[in-house]
Amino acid sequence: MNRRWTVLAIIFAGILISYVDRGNLSIAATAVMRDFNLPPASMGLLLSAFFWTYALFQIPAGFAVDRFGIRRVYAAAFLIWSLASAGIALSRGMPDILGLRMVLGFAETVGPIASLAFIRQNFQGREQGLPTSIYVSGQTLGPAIGTLLGAALLTKFGWRFMFATTGLGAMLWLPWWLYYAPRGKAKPPTQTVASAPWTRSTANAVIASPTLWAMSACVFFFSYYWYFVLTWMPAYLTMARGYSMMGMGRILSTPLFAMAVTNVITGWAADKLATKYNAVFRVRVLFTAAGLLGAGSILLLQVIPGRGAVLPILVISICSFGVASANYWAIAQHTPPAYMVGRTIGFLNTISQIGGVAAPLITGWSLGPQKHFGFAIVLAGITPLVACALLLAAGPRGLEKLQSTLLNAAPLAGLENPKPI
Numbered sequence: 001m002n003r004r005w006t007v008l009a010i011i012f013a014g015i016l017i018s019y020v021d022r023g024n025l026s027i028a029a030t031a032v033m034r035d036f037n038l039p040p041a042s043m044g045l046l047l048s049a050f051f052w053t054y055a056l057f058q059i060p061a062g063f064a065v066d067r068f069g070i071r072r073v074y075a076a077a078f079l080i081w082s083l084a085s086a087g088i089a090l091s092r093g094m095p096d097i098l099g100l101r102m103v104l105g106f107a108e109t110v111g112p113i114a115s116l117a118f119i120r121q122n123f124q125g126r127e128q129g130l131p132t133s134i135y136v137s138g139q140t141l142g143p144a145i146g147t148l149l150g151a152a153l154l155t156k157f158g159w160r161f162m163f164a165t166t167g168l169g170a171m172l173w174l175p176w177w178l179y180y181a182p183r184g185k186a187k188p189p190t191q192t193v194a195s196a197p198w199t200r201s202t203a204n205a206v207i208a209s210p211t212l213w214a215m216s217a218c219v220f221f222f223s224y225y226w227y228f229v230l231t232w233m234p235a236y237l238t239m240a241r242g243y244s245m246m247g248m249g250r251i252l253s254t255p256l257f258a259m260a261v262t263n264v265i266t267g268w269a270a271d272k273l274a275t276k277y278n279a280v281f282r283v284r285v286l287f288t289a290a291g292l293l294g295a296g297s298i299l300l301l302q303v304i305p306g307r308g309a310v311l312p313i314l315v316i317s318i319c320s321f322g323v324a325s326a327n328y329w330a331i332a333q334h335t336p337p338a339y340m341v342g343r344t345i346g347f348l349n350t351i352s353q354i355g356g357v358a359a360p361l362i363t364g365w366s367l368g369p370q371k372h373f374g375f376a377i378v379l380a381g382i383t384p385l386v387a388c389a390l391l392l393a394a395g396p397r398g399l400e401k402l403q404s405t406l407l408n409a410a411p412l413a414g415l416e417n418p419k420p421i
Contacts, residue, residue, distance in 0.1 A: 019142025027150035028159035044364015054105035055353030062346025070114035081107035086167025133267025137260035144256030151249030211398035221387035223355030259322035281396040292388035294320025299381030
């Protein structure tokens with residue numbers, strides 16, 4: 001196997017583990033609320049705490065990855081977050097969980113940035129869809145496996161055992177990463193023709209780009225949907241739909257497993273179409289927009305009663321979101337030159353995590369003493385539709401213009417993708 005695909009497989013495993021660790025508290029939410037006598041608003045605060053530091057350190061993590069390379073930075077971060085996740089098993093109350101979730105969020109900032117930086121530096125624009133989809137499928141299989149495994153461990157041994165087992169067991173990943181991961185920083189191609197320097201006028205042109213801000217707002221709104229699903233959907237299924245813990249695990253994991261398969265298939269298809277029509281941005285915008293529209297089908301949970309429709313609605317909504325997410329991040333890493341990808345992903349991920357902060361807080365607040373999910377479901381369904389409108393407003397032409405501005409400011413004209421495509 002080509003070494004870059006071996007590293008990609010390890011990246012897939014690493015991001016899968018990160019989503020197991022960040023999702024454990026959602027699985028244990030009802031048990032933790034019961035044991036510590038916490039109201040929904042307090043649990044919303046705990047679920048949100050991860051995203052405070054996860055958002056705050058995105059851009060610093062991007063600079064660290066660009067400056068020191070992905071191998072050492074990712075290994076150190078992985079060790080810290082595994083210990084933080086396992087440490088929740090020893091918590092004595094809300095303050096302990098709050099602090100450890102913030103440490104977990106700080107350390108997990110590196111995973112997505114290092115992963116997408118590796119893909120950007122080792123795969124050409126027209127072939128980035130499949131590796132990005134494989135990476136995004138790790139974000140999906142993590143919650144799917146975490147839901148099933150967490151529900152089983154919690155039911156048989158309790159939530160403390162669940163945190164200790166998943167946190168410490170994850171460290172088996174580290175030796176594989178340290179052996180296979182590339183050493184040092186990515187090296188740009190050989191210098192050819194000098195290009196325009198990064199001037200104040202160029203910076204102003206980037207900052208003033210409506211495409212930049214449309215894409216930034218887009219990622220906020222679709223992230224709100226995703227983090228609602230990851231943080232409160234387990235509680236919704238048990239509290240509002242009456243599923244048992246194991247029943248919830250089966251219902252929620254099914255669309256997440258299906259999403260992982262859908263991601264890979266549509267990523268491959270997007271690559272083929274982008275190559276066939278020589279239109280990377282056009283193809284990926286269409287795939288992303290269609291996926292965001294489909295994700296909005298979660299609104300049907302509000303109008304169709306009973307349990308029969310829950311699974312098909314979640315399959316359609318979550319699989320559609322997977323198509324959107326994989327192609328959005330393929331766009332995000334294809335637009336800037338390779339040497340800027342860490343900072344670019346760090347910036348967009350910061351915006352994304354503001355959605356992660358908002359979703360659990362707003363949901364916990366909106367439930368109230370009656371624990372009604374109506375408002376929360378409606379808001380989660382509207383946000384991907386808003387994101388779709390923003391993406392279409394940016395459009396392929398706007399993305400090509402933004403890419404051209406960034407490439408013209410690159411220190412070397414010989415950087416990958418010298419012309420917008």
